[in-house]
Amino acid sequence: MITSITKAVIPAAGMGTRFLPATKAMPKEMLPVIDKPAIQYVVEEAIGSGLNHLLLITGRNKQALENHFDRNVELENILTARNDVAKLEQITTITEDVDLHYVRQGNPLGLGHAVLKAETFVAGEPFALLLGDDIIEHGDDLLSEMMWIAHTERASVIALMEVPQSHLSRYGVADVVTTESEHIFGIKGFVEKPEVESAPSRLVAIGRYVLQPGVFDVLKRLKPGFGGEIQLSDALDRMAQDTSIAGPVFGLVHEYRRFDTGDKLSYLKAIVQLAGEREDLGPAFNKWLRKYAKGLK
Template sequence: MTAAGTAQDGAVTKVVIPVAGLGTRFLPATKATPKEMLPVVDKPAIQYVVEEAVAAGLSDVLLVTGRNKDAIENHFDRAWELEKALEAKGDQERLRRVMKSQILGDIHYVRQGDPRGLGHAVLCGALHVGDEPFAVMLGDDLIDPRDPLLPHMLDVQKRYGGSVIALIEVPPELAHLYGCASVEPAEDDVMRVTDLVEKPEPGTAPSNLAVIGRYVLNPAVFEVLRHTEPGRGNEIQLTDALKTLAGMPADQGGGVHAVVFRGRRYDTGDRLDYLRTIVSLASERDDLGKDFRAFLREFVAQLPPEVEDD
């Protein structure tokens, strides 16, 4: 390794994953269980995210945690008693699945303390990241491994420098639910970002290109975040820092490009999307899919017709 966060070939190796949120949309389930540990079929959501990071070469993982998040640390630690019990039963398949989470990568933890927004959570990673580009991943977004996004973003960052964000196209009437970007074409599905607005008022979004939870950031973002005033929700918004970076010179770490993602993405940010994600992933499983799809067809066929409200 050379400087923090990069291998000898200049590849980005560090990723910051904020997991300190309270998960209020899933109460009461998240009263004692971190939202990130809710199962998506038979793996917690956070494991999908870490697996995606490691598959992209981001083996140095920093989880920004908070109070009552010990279950996340335990999940990525050894479970000696469980391992011994499975080994004694000769249950090698379940033993393999249990042990996978503890050998995924080099996982570190830091506490966020005060919940002051996504920008503040990213800033908590400054000491660990150092002065090299790094990735940020949000646990609400699961990217299908058949449509890898991070490797493309890392390549764009290597070619253009600065920072890179991921965008998806959303219906214009839903743009106010996201951070939205104003862009200019650069090449194919790569755009140059000229402006960003966090959850604009309905009808005022600069485009229907919405920011999703994958970023590759220049370390200049840390100094920008230190001077970013609280924005929407009285929180330090990463979107506001990226807007500042977009207007900064390249030799100061500025410039923001975007990759428009058109692959398969699953959302676990609210209850309905979480259920959709479970059904989608379970339906495609080799071990569950056939029987589960048969159940779904039978179940849907028995549903009564919807009655329109007057």
């Protein structure tokens, strides 16, 4: 699917307090999921979707992110001397042929505030927004479909997932209307972390967006919302209610496996499940895991 969208914005400025003390001096996005940091899965997804201009929005003590995606000539020379071609390719091809940029968020005033930092980079074009905590199976396929919808409908598109009712207060929840497709919904409103009883649906935003540039004008006018922060969901709510601002807003519902690496339990599940599926680790790991599980109560 060929679209005119080439830019991706990846916020990675969170404090990572749920993973202290590990994240005291290391960005939570750099926590390893087996042998790659979580953020690399997200960057690879963007690249796999055909996006070749990437902006990472970082915060304090985030130099490790920039260093990871930069070249390490000394390490490359060592691996070359050892003729370790496989490892050399792993560290030199991550962002090959991709323009990678960085900007500091400054004060962490919410996702909407972070997105505003991308306005100059976006330069009036539609763009993809990928949250750095979320690893999504076949995420490049999902994002490609979202970009196609955004391109053909001149719309903003949000990846939605159905969650249990008890989980609704953790997410931004969409108020939706049906379309001719069972997987695509029109969005007429958005509520950030509602009380379960007042949630408009069980469809929640899960960290992938394709947005029209009109979102910046909306974000600039917003007053702090939930938690005293500039919420992207508040901007999406206004855009959905008034399509003259930046066109319609659609939601694409998917059932791909998703891991929130900013949550301890989900992070552990990601490591276990992905390790069990790897050709190099799976057989031995699964054998050990089955034996270990027998002793659990």
